[in-house]
Amino acid sequence: MARHAVDVGSYTENITRQLAAYSSGLKFQNLPGEIVLVAKQCVLDGLGVMLAGSREPLAKKVMSFVREEGGSPKSTVVGYGDRTSPSQAALVNGTAAHALDYDDVLRPLHGHPTVTVLPVVLALGEKLGVGGKGMITAFVAGVEIDARVGAMMGDKHYEKGWHATGTVGTLGAAAAAARLMNLNANQTAHCLGIAATQAAGLKCMFGTECKPLHAGKAAMNGVIAAELAARGFTSRTDVLECRQGFADTQTDSFQPHEALEELGDVFHTLDVKFKYHASCFGTHAMLEALATIKKNPAFGLEKLERIEVRVPPFALDVCNIQAPKTGHEAKFSYRHSAALTILGEETSSLESYSDDAARRSDIAEMREKVFVSSAKNLDRYASDVFVYLNNKTVITEHGDMGPPVEDFGTQGEKLEHKFRALARPLIGHCNTNQVIDAVWSFECQSGIGTALSGLKIA
Numbered sequence: 001m002a003r004h005a006v007d008v009g010s011y012t013e014n015i016t017r018q019l020a021a022y023s024s025g026l027k028f029q030n031l032p033g034e035i036v037l038v039a040k041q042c043v044l045d046g047l048g049v050m051l052a053g054s055r056e057p058l059a060k061k062v063m064s065f066v067r068e069e070g071g072s073p074k075s076t077v078v079g080y081g082d083r084t085s086p087s088q089a090a091l092v093n094g095t096a097a098h099a100l101d102y103d104d105v106l107r108p109l110h111g112h113p114t115v116t117v118l119p120v121v122l123a124l125g126e127k128l129g130v131g132g133k134g135m136i137t138a139f140v141a142g143v144e145i146d147a148r149v150g151a152m153m154g155d156k157h158y159e160k161g162w163h164a165t166g167t168v169g170t171l172g173a174a175a176a177a178a179r180l181m182n183l184n185a186n187q188t189a190h191c192l193g194i195a196a197t198q199a200a201g202l203k204c205m206f207g208t209e210c211k212p213l214h215a216g217k218a219a220m221n222g223v224i225a226a227e228l229a230a231r232g233f234t235s236r237t238d239v240l241e242c243r244q245g246f247a248d249t250q251t252d253s254f255q256p257h258e259a260l261e262e263l264g265d266v267f268h269t270l271d272v273k274f275k276y277h278a279s280c281f282g283t284h285a286m287l288e289a290l291a292t293i294k295k296n297p298a299f300g301l302e303k304l305e306r307i308e309v310r311v312p313p314f315a316l317d318v319c320n321i322q323a324p325k326t327g328h329e330a331k332f333s334y335r336h337s338a339a340l341t342i343l344g345e346e347t348s349s350l351e352s353y354s355d356d357a358a359r360r361s362d363i364a365e366m367r368e369k370v371f372v373s374s375a376k377n378l379d380r381y382a383s384d385v386f387v388y389l390n391n392k393t394v395i396t397e398h399g400d401m402g403p404p405v406e407d408f409g410t411q412g413e414k415l416e417h418k419f420r421a422l423a424r425p426l427i428g429h430c431n432t433n434q435v436i437d438a439v440w441s442f443e444c445q446s447g448i449g450t451a452l453s454g455l456k457i458a
Contacts, residue, residue, distance in 0.1 A: 005154065005156075005252060005253045005254050005255060007254070013241070013256065013260075014237070014238050014241065015152065015238075015240045015241045015256055015259045015260060016189050016192055016193065016236075016237055016238050016239055016240045016241065017185070017189045017237055017238070018259075018260055018263065019145055019148060019149070019175075019192070019240070019259060019260075019263075020175075020178075020185050020186075020188035020189035020191075020192055020237075021185040021188075022144075022263055022264060023141040023142075023144065023145055023175040023178065023179055023188060024178060024179060024183060024184055024185045024187075024188040025185070026137055026140065026141045026144075026179065027137065028133040028134070028136060028137045028443070031136070031137065031140060031267075032267065034270060034408060035140060035267050035269050035270065036136060036443060037408055037412070038269055038270055038272060038408060039136050039139050039140050039143075039269060040136070040439055040440060040442050040443075041272075041274070041408075041411060041412055041415050042104060042113070042114045042118065042139065042143070042269075042272055043114075043118060043121075043136075043139065043439050043442065044415055044416065044419050044435075044436065044439040044440075045103070045104060045114065045274055045415050045418065045419065046097055046103065046104075046114040046115065046118040047078065047118075047419070047423075047435060047439070047451065047455065048418060048419040048422040048423055049097050049098075049100055049102045049103045049115075049422065050078045050079070050093055050096050050097040050115075050118070050119075051078055051079050051096075051422060051423055051426060051427070051455055051457070052100060052102070052350065052422040052423070052426065053079075053095075053096035053097055053098070053099035053100045053102075053212070054077075054078055054079025054080060054092075054096040054099075054457070055079065055426070055457075056096065056099040056100065056212075058095065058099055058209040058212060058213075059079075059092065059095055059096040059099050059212075061209075062091060062092050062095050062096075062213070062216065063077065063080060063082070063092050066082075066084055066088045066091065066092055067082065067084075069088065070084075071084035071085030071087075071088045072084070072085045074086060074123075074126070074127040075088075075089035075090075075122070075123035075124070075126050075127050076089065076122070076126060076452045076455075077089050077092045077093060078093050078096065078122070078452070078455050079096065079426070079455065079456070079457050080092075080456070080457070081456040081457075086123035086124050086126075086127050086223050086227075087123070087220045087223040087224050087227070088220070089119070089122070089123040090119040090120050090122075090123045090173075090216070090219035090220045090222070090223050091119075091216045091217065091219065091220040092216065093118075093119035093122060093123070093216070093219070094115055094116060094119040094215040094216035094217070094218065094219035094220065095212045095213050095215060095216030096212075096216075097114070097115040097118065097119065097212075097215060098112060098115040098165070098211065098212035098214070098215035098216070099212040100278060100350060100353075101211070101212075101278070101279065101280060101328075101331045101332075102275050102278045102350075103115045103275065104272050104273060104274045104275065105272070105273050105275070105281045106143065106146060106147055106150070106268065106271060106272050106273070107271060107273070107380065107381070107402075108147040108148070108150045108151035108258070108268055108271070109146045109147055109149075109150035109151075109164055109165075109168055109169070109172075110150055110153075110155070110157070110158040110164040110168075111146075111150065111158075111163065111164035111165035111166075111168065111169060112165045112169070112215065113142070113143045113146045113147070113169070113172060113272060114143075114272070115165065115169075115215040115219075116142075116146070116165060116166075116169035116170070116172055116173045116215050116218040116219050116222065117139055117142035117143055117146065117169075117172050117173055117176045117219075117222075118139065119173075119215075119216070119219035120138075120142065120173045120176045120177045120180070120219050120222050120223055121135050121138050121139050121142070121176055121180065121448075122448055122452070123219075123223060124138075124177055124180040124181065124223060124226075125138070125180060125447065125448050126447065126448055126449070126452065128180060128181070129447060130180055130447065131445065131446050131447055132441075132442040132443045132444060132445035132446070132447065132448075133443050134180065135180070135442070135447075135448060136442060136443060137179060138176045138177075138179040138180045139176060140267070140269050141175050141176055141179040142172040142173060142175050142176030142177075142179075142222075143172060143268065143269045143272070144175075144267060144268055144269060145171055145172045145174075145175035145176075145192075146168055146169060146171065146172030147268030147269075147271070148258065148259045148260070148263070148268070149168050149171045149172070149240065149246075149259060150164055150168045151255065151258035151259065152240065152247065152254065152255055152256055152258045152259035153168060153246075153247060153250065153251045153253065153254070153255075154251055154252075154253025154254065154255045154258075155253055155314070156251045156252040156253035157250055157251040157253070158203070158314070159314055159317075160250070160251065160252070161202055161203045161204065162201060162202070162203065162250055162251075163201035163202060163203050163205065163206075163211065163214050164201070165201060165214055165215050165218065166199065166200055166201020166214030166215065166217065166218050167199040167200060167201050167218075167250065168199070169199075169201075169214075169215065169218040169219075170195045170196070170198060170199035170200075170217075170218040170221050170222055170225075171192055171195050171196060171199065171222075171240075171246075172218075172222070173195070173218050173219045173221065173222025173223070173225075174191050174192055174194070174195030174221070174222040174225040174226055175188070175191075175192065175222075176222065177191070177222045177223050177225065177226030177227075178191045178192075178225075178226045178229065180226075181226050181227075181230050183226060183229055183230060186237070187229045187230065188229070189237035190229045190233065190234050190235045190237060191225045191226050191228075191229035191235075192225070192235075192237075192239060192240070193235025193236045193237060193239040194224070194225035194228055194229060194233060194235045195221060195222055195225035196235075196239040196240065196245070196246045197235070197239070198221040198224070198225065199218070199221070199246070200214070200217070201214035201217075201218070203317070203318070206280075206318065206319075206332050207321055207324075207326070207328050207329040207331070207332045208328060209328070211328075240259070241254075241256060270404070270405075271404065273381075273401065273405075274411065274414075274415060274418075276348055276414065276418065277337070277347040277348055278331070278347065278348060278349065278350055278352065278353050279319070279330075279331045279332075279336075279337050279347065279353060280318065280319035280331055280332050281381070281401070282311070282315045282318050282319040282334075282381075283319050283333075283334055283337040284381075284399075284401050285381055285382050285383040285399035285400055285401045286309050286311070286334060286337065286338060286383040286385055286399055287337055287338075287341055287347055287399070288399040288401070289383055289384070289385040289397040289398060289399030290307075290338060290341040290342065290385055290387075290397070290399075291341060292397045292399075293385060293387050293395050293397050294341070294342070296395050298389070298393050298395060299387065299389070299395060300389070301342065301343075303389040303390050303391060303393075304342065304369065304387065304388075304389060304390075305369070305388045305389060305390050306369045306370075306371060306388050307338055307342070307369055307370045307371070307385065307386070307387050307388070308371050308372075308373070308385070308386040308388070309334055309338060309370065309371070309372045309373075309383060309384075309385055309386075310372075310373055310374065310375040310378065310383065310384040310385075310386075311334065311372060311373075311374055311375070311378060311383050312374065312375070312376075312378045312379065312380055312382070313374040313375075313376060314380070315374070316372070316374050318332065319331075319332040319333065319334060320332070320333070320334055320372055321333040321335075321336075322335060322367075323335075323364070323367070324336050324358045325358055325359070326355050326358055327353045327354045327355045327357065327358055329358060330353045330354075330357060330358040331353050333367075334370065334372045335367040335370040335372065336353075336357075336358065336363065336367060338366075338367075338370045339363045339364075339366035339367045339369075339370060340352050340357075340363065342366055343362065343363065343366055345357075345363075348418070348421070379400060379402050380402065381400060381401040381402040382398065382399060382400040382401070382402060383398075383399045383400075384396065384397075384398050384399075385397050385398075385399065416436060419432070419435075419436065420432055420436075423435065423455075426457050427454060427455060427456070427457060431454035431455070432454070434450065434451075434453075434454040435451050435454040435455060438450040438451040438454070439451055
């Protein structure tokens, strides 16, 4: 529940240390079964987008840099088979996982949790030989810190132009790394401080190769923070709430109670939302609404005059690129996604958000019929769509991606289908099945090796 912003100087409770104590003390046996299930779904989906993203030119550039730098061969780079240092593996894997913007989101974070946490879990879990239960626990610790710090920062952090995946995500990555390395509460508090002073990411980079880099750097910096803290490197242990600290410098909506409310009793991991369209999550409510409208017997492409899309005000600064020229830009364009749906293109396909698709004349022509405006009454994950036909008929539909998931089993089936679509063309049928089986039985595995061995592209 959102509260009014609190002045940093008036708040005396140590949030950083309490979150550090929570994450460092988290144990697998304390995780509800649904949390374990959703964590494994995050892992499978994360591996799929990471593998597919490794083929993107931007990921190849980062991989080229890492190969030139060299590193102790302790952690695997997904899609390449190279082994390098944990921090460098986290950099490449995190960047690749976010390269397609096809990865999961978490509302209180205002960003993408798995792409910063999973690369850390893979890299350090492999290096340290941590079993599946320990890796799942560390993953959940990272996502929970993401959610609670993100909620603490409130809406203004994101609205000011900070990309929370890169900023808050660094804290989640650090918490996961600290848990994997068995750092105690004091060491973890220092780890969070080391992470916070490295955290960065600007929203002006949306639609460029730097947006995925934010995720890779968050993962890398999380590893660095934990490795330094393990060696006795110190920081402030009140970095989240102190003067000139993380919240004081990066938000005008500091809500400290959001970080601690029902700590240990409520798990935000259940609130992770997965993508089934290969575009910015902000476009998905519109896409669902348009899909419903197309099923209306009154609709006909030959009758279409124009489409009006109403979205929450903040979204106009997120995914409203009017005339995208590249695939990256197309993912952040309501008009492009709407045009794809109306023309019958598959929005779950990566090809629909390629450079070629952004330049297609028929898609560009359809984009000109789409008009986007804001409506203050809309929830963060909602859209209203109005389709005007030349016979004066107006078809309206409301889309909302906010309601919680009720059937996690069906969600798992959809994610397995998505993973197969992404992985099979790259690693083949047998390896795809191997990875799926390893992830679904992750808590019984001695480590991540079985899954990783199936992810190398021949």
